[in-house]
Amino acid sequence: MQLQIPSAAPLEVDAILLDLDGTLVNTLGDFAQALNRMLADLALPAIDASAIEHMVGKGTEHLLRSVLAHVGVPDVAVRYQDAWQRYEHHYLQLNGQYAQVYPGVLAGLQALAAAGLPLVCLTNKPLAFARPLLQAKGLEKFFQQVYGGDSFARKKPDPLPLLEACKALGTAPQRTLMVGDSSNDAQAARAAGCPVVLMTYGYNHGVPITDTPALGYLDRLEALRVVAG
Numbered sequence: 155m156q157l158q159i160p161s162a163a164p165l166e167v168d169a170i171l172l173d174l175d176g177t178l179v180n181t182l183g184d185f186a187q188a189l190n191r192m193l194a195d196l197a198l199p200a201i202d203a204s205a206i207e208h209m210v211g212k213g214t215e216h217l218l219r220s221v222l223a224h225v226g227v228p229d230v231a232v233r234y235q236d237a238w239q240r241y242e243h244h245y246l247q248l249n250g251q252y253a254q255v256y257p258g259v260l261a262g263l264q265a266l267a268a269a270g271l272p273l274v275c276l277t278n279k280p281l282a283f284a285r286p287l288l289q290a291k292g293l294e295k296f297f298q299q300v301y302g303g304d305s306f307a308r309k310k311p312d313p314l315p316l317l318e319a320c321k322a323l324g325t326a327p328q329r330t331l332m333v334g335d336s337s338n339d340a341q342a343a344r345a346a347g348c349p350v351v352l353m354t355y356g357y358n359h360g361v362p363i364t365d366t367p368a369l370g371y372l373d374r375l376e377a378l379r380v381v382a383g
């Protein structure tokens with residue numbers, strides 16, 4: 155199928171892999187709520203959403219370690235297990251309540267799915283968090299498969315999750331488009347041999363996303379158009 159990416163040549167694709175946090179859903183509010191409830195349980199200082207934003211994208215383990223270090227925990231390893239247990243409890247309870255689907259995502263997914271393109275959600279978020287979030291936001295029906303950060307032995311920016319997803323889809327990486335919001339997604343795609351487009355509104359560790367090479371940069375997912383079958 156031929157896809158038109160704004161400001162790029164038409165691209166032949168057989169499937170699309172889509173990142174979740176920062177690409178489909180703005181989950182910063184969920185992260186801030188769950189992390190601050192966890193920190194309160196452990197009698198640790200609160201953290202600001204603006205600081206959290208720079209720590210999202212490399213999975214929950216990385217997020218928790220970064221947050222504990224940020225609030226001044228001297229030995230992160232000592233508090234990690236308790237932090238994970240409290241965080242998981244709170245996250246599962248509020249999952250989706252403080253999160254918003256980005257403008258243009260619903261229309262974009264509808265158009266891509268209607269064109270018959272297989273769509274896979276490929277996130278570093280744990281699968282037990284990702285599935286209920288997609289369900290709560292009415293997005294699960296668009297995806298033929300959902301993979302989390304714990305679905306494979308390694309997470310993005312390692313290419314393994316993308317290569318495994320391509321294998322399951324039966325598609326060649328060079329005809330499988332990755333849509334993400336961070337340099338992690340782009341690095342994983344490059345190493346897997348997948349073309350990549352990046353959303354301009356997500357989380358990118360505090361660095362402008364246009365510093366990361368990609369086929370295109372989108373303000374809205376619906377800007378991705380199927381032009382020929």
Ligand SMILES: O=C(O)COP(=O)(O)O
Nearest residue numbers: 174175211212213277278
């Ligand atoms: O949980 C994270 O680190 C973010 O996951 P993502 O891969 O959907 O951006």
Ligand SMILES: [Mg+2]
Nearest residue numbers: 173175176335
């Ligand atoms: Mg992301």
